[in-house]
Amino acid sequence: MAQAADTARTVILTVDDDPGVSRAVARDLRRRYGASYRIVRAESGESALEALRELKLRGDLVAVILADYRMPQMNGIEFLEQALDVYPGARRVLLTAYADTNAAIDAINVVDLDHYLLKPWDPPEEKLYPVLDDLLQSWRASDHRPVPSTKVVGHRWSARSSDVREFLARNQVPYRWYSADEPEARRLLAAAGQDGSRLPLVITPDGVPLVEPEAPELAARVGLATTPTAEFYDLVVIGGGPAGLGAAVYGASEGLRTVLVERSATGGQAGQSSRIENYLGFPDGVSGAQLTDRARRQAAKFGAEILTAREVTGLEVNGAARVVRFSDGSAVAAHSVILATGVSYRQLDAPGLTELTGCGVFYGSALTEASGCQGQDVYIVGGANSAGQAAMYLARGAKSVTLLVRGESLAASMSHYLIQQIEQAPNISVRCGTAVDAAHGTGHLERLTLRDLATGRTEPVDAQWLFVFIGAAPRTDWLDGTVLRDERGFILAGPDLTPDGRPPAGWELDRPPYHLETSVPGVFVAGDARAESAKRVASAVGEGAMAVMLVHRYLEQS
Secondary structure (H helix, E strand, O other), rough: OOOOOOOOEEEEEEOOOOOHHHHHHHHHHHHHOOOEEEEEEEHHHHHHHHHHHHHHHOOOOEEEEEEEEOOOOOOOOHHHHHHHHHOOEEEEEEEOOOOOHHHHHHHHHHHHOOEEEEOOOHHHHHHHHHHHHHHHHHHHHHHOOOOOOEEEEOOOOOOOHHHHHHHHHHOOOOOEEEOOOOOHHHHHHOOOOOOOOOOOEEEOOOOOOEEEOOOOHHHHHHOOOOOOOOOEEEEEEEEOHHHHHHHHHHHHHHHOOOOEEOOOOHHHHHOOOOOOOOOOOOOOOOHHHHHHHHHHHHHHHOEEEEEEEOOEEEEEEEEEEEEEEEOOOOOEEEEEEEEOOOOOOOOOOOOOHHEEEEEEEEEEEEEEHHHHHHEEEEEEEEHHHHHHHHHHHHHHOEEEEEEEOOOOOOOOOOOHHHHHHHHHHEEEEEEEEEEEEEEOOOOOOOEEEEEEEOOOOEEEOOEEEEEEEEOOOOOOOOHHOOOEOOOOOOOOOOOHOOOOOOOOOOOOOOOOOOOOOOOOOOEEOOOOOOOOOOOHHHHHHHHHHHHHHHHHHHHHOO
């Protein structure tokens, strides 16, 4: 049963079926918030609901509810869904034993989850209190009313609907999903004056309907920053993956007026990873979404601006200024630029795949689609870490997961720890020397044709889900004619620009380029877009930090 004092202070409620964990959460909460809030502890969903009903009858306020996800009889999402009916304005936090991104996304859809925390949260000063401080501040500012959510009406097998859901989820925007054939979806369509022929329909928290919205409009309407607040900065970071976020954190923390520009959602390919286990400091692993969220909040805390859904189309040199041009014709200038554009997955070249992209065929993890894979056969193309991480994640609920690898084994491209996990997973199989020859389906993926690369023999298989993780194509075409790149499009920097000891053509300074400096002085590159980079999260973050150090050196000598 829940434990509650008789004081009339606002309540923070925590529920966990493990008595030790329950006491530990309550202890840490009391230590920080006990003077201003009443901490109520429960060890089951039912007892927590009973406590909430009692508090409601007495007219007490509940500011935050923390619920463990893996509770018997009633899991954390089921509990929060019922708690929402009692205290719709309370901020909701899900506690997970490991980085369960699927559970978090489900919770976003069902209960407008505000945050999820990975257990253990030690030290609470770093992992628990900052989150609770923000949520309590938000609760107080909202006048304790329910927080309106974004609503999305669409088709399950719709590429555009999938894109919108993925955009919102990756940008940590809570939303509710309604399939177009649901009664509530039909009511929403009618209220918006739509007949369902144009989907998705997005209804913003303030009630504005958006029909088939493009990313910039959607970002602006759901509260994401899309416009710079100034015309000139010390540093523009292009790309919001680990390298870009690292550069933004270090740039802003060291006093540089910094703006980060991201075309879609912060995190890059790493942000789509279900679980990263070899990143320093996270022995139990961390999801890409968690790592991205923490880095983004950290950059914002130091004062970095983060612009979302802005496509960069050009880079110009105008005296000492470096001008970054956007697709809408606007521009922003700075003393220096860090290119952290990362890479994108290459498209599979086989009949049927283009038409079915977003309708069963997905490039990257598409975590919003993972819940639909429960009990089904899933195919994954790729043999690197991203493919292995997706296989382990999807195998939790899928009937089977098949990795399709062109090479002879996984050893050449996948970390050893992942190979071991895959070998021990009973429902994951690996087919080496195999490629996708064609995809088939009407409206959504139904079958694949697989080809044995050694014999040329083909085999049809039933499939509704195909996730592709192949190759690394740099997003650098827009830099053609501006900075030097190698034959594959990766950006050359530092020593790679002076293989014969001579500076690159057009270099006018009396010093050679710095280690991460491109062929344009004051323009640096970090992360996967750099030629011969390590293609690992840790190295990308490190290069982002190093690039900022070199920016300081450049600014001091300019």
